[in-house]
Structures are given as structure tokens and as C-alpha cells.
Amino acid sequence: MQIHEKKGYISEIKSATGVNVNRCYQCGKCSAGCAVAEEMDYPPSRVMRLLQTNHIDNYNKLLGSETIWLCISCQNCLTRCPMEIDIPQLMDYLRETALREKKVNKKASHILSFHRAFLDSVRYTGRLYEIGLVADYKVRTFNVFQDLDIAPKMFLKGKLPLMPEMVKDKKQLNKIFTTTCK
Ligand code: SF4
Numbered sequence: 743m744q745i746h747e748k749k750g751y752i753s754e755i756k757s758a759t760g761v762n763v764n765r766c767y768q769c770g771k772c773s774a775g776c777a778v779a780e781e782m783d784y785p786p787s788r789v790m791r792l793l794q795t796n797h798i799d800n801y802n803k804l805l806g807s808e809t810i811w812l813c814i815s816c817q818n819c820l821t822r823c824p825m826e827i828d829i830p831q832l833m834d835y836l837r838e839t840a841l842r843e844k845k846v847n848k849k850a851s852h853i854l855s856f857h858r859a860f861l862d863s864v865r866y867t868g869r870l871y872e873i874g875l876v877a878d879y880k881v882r883t884f885n886v887f888q889d890l891d892i893a894p895k896m897f898l899k900g901k902l903p904l905m906p907e908m909v910k911d912k913k914q915l916n917k918i919f920t921t922t923c924k
């Protein structure tokens with residue numbers, strides 16, 4: 743969706759996510775309960791404030807932020823919010839928009855590689871295939887030695903099956919990916 747420079751983006755966000763950003767009254771409970779707020783360039787309540795300005799510069803700041811990629815969709819902010827504002831849904835929307843508009847923060851490239859490797863695993867097997875996920879992630883990031891020391895322990899505990907377990911209804915799986923990943 744193209745954002746209108748003058749009208750802003752608040753109504754677009756509302757129609758795409760159902761979230762009315764103007765309902766936020768800046769109590770700060772979301773930021774206080776967010777486990778990764780300290781790592782973020784804009785904690786969740788700040789994200790809400792920037793969105794409320796309805797100003798394209800602030801919107802672009804958020805699209806290019808690390809915050810939207812650090813959010814782990816834990817829903818803690820939503821549970822704590824007195825106005826039941828669905829911040830995880832907003833973060834999803836901002837991530838999708840950042841990807842579409844090619845505004846992804848460079849520092850988030852490893853997180854994005856992990857997202858893609860995870861989705862590839864689900865796309866081809868219908869489940870999470872850990873060895874495939876790790877190999878895919880390492881190829882994407884050239885980070886071959888990361889966490890290599892924990893692999894033998896995980897293997898011995900049966901957490902790294904050599905062969906993937908395939909989902910039976912592959913057609914249905916393909917359909918889900920065709921309709922959701924356009
Ligand atoms: S908890 Fe809800 S109302 Fe309070 S700052 Fe966060 S989003 Fe706004």
C-alpha cells in the first residue's frame with residue numbers, strides 16, 4: 743500500500759491491521775514489560791508515539807529501525823496494554839512494509855536470514871527441520887562456526903534428527919504458501 747505524503751498512514755494501518763494507534767495514551771506499560779526493549783532503538787510505547795504523529799519521516803524511521811526485527815512477537819505488550827493495542831500485529835505490518843519498500847535496517851540482516859531459513863524449512867517439510875534450518879542460516883550468513891560447540895550435545899539428546907519428518911498433505915502446504923507469501 744502506498745502511503746500518501748499528506749494524509750499520512752494512520753488510516754492505512756487501521757485498515758490493514760485493525761489497530762487504531764490513536765488509542766494509545768502513552769502509559770508505558772508495554773515498554774516496561776517488553777523483554778527486548780533495552781536492545782531496541784525505539785521501545786514499543788515510542789513506536790506508538792511516532793506512529794501517532796502521522797508524519798512520513800517518523801514512519802520511515804520505524805521502517806528502517808532495528809526495533810521491528812528485534813520484536814519476538816511474545817504478546818507481552820498486548821497482554822499488559824489497558825487499551826488492548828495489538829503491537830505484535832503492528833510490528834508484523836511494519837516488517838512486511840519494510841521488506842516491500844526495501845527499507846530493512848542493515849543490522850537486521852541476520853535476523854531476516856533466520857526468518858527466511860525458518861520459513862524454508864516449513865515450506866519444504868511442513869515442519870521445523872533443525873539441521874536444514876541451521877545449514878540454510880549458515881549459508882545465508884556465512885557464519886559457519888556460530889554455535890557449533892552445542893551441536894554434539896543436541897545431537898546426543900536427539901534434538902537434531904538427521905532426516906526431516908515430512909508433512910503428509912504437501913498440496914495443502916503449498917496452497918498455504920501460495921496464498922500467504924505473495
Ligand atoms: S501499554 Fe498500550 S496504552 Fe500504554 S503505552 Fe503501550 S500501547 Fe500505549
Ligand code: SF4
Nearest residue numbers: 776813814816817819
Ligand atoms: S511482542 Fe514485541 S514489542 Fe511486544 S513485548 Fe514482545 S517483543 Fe516487546
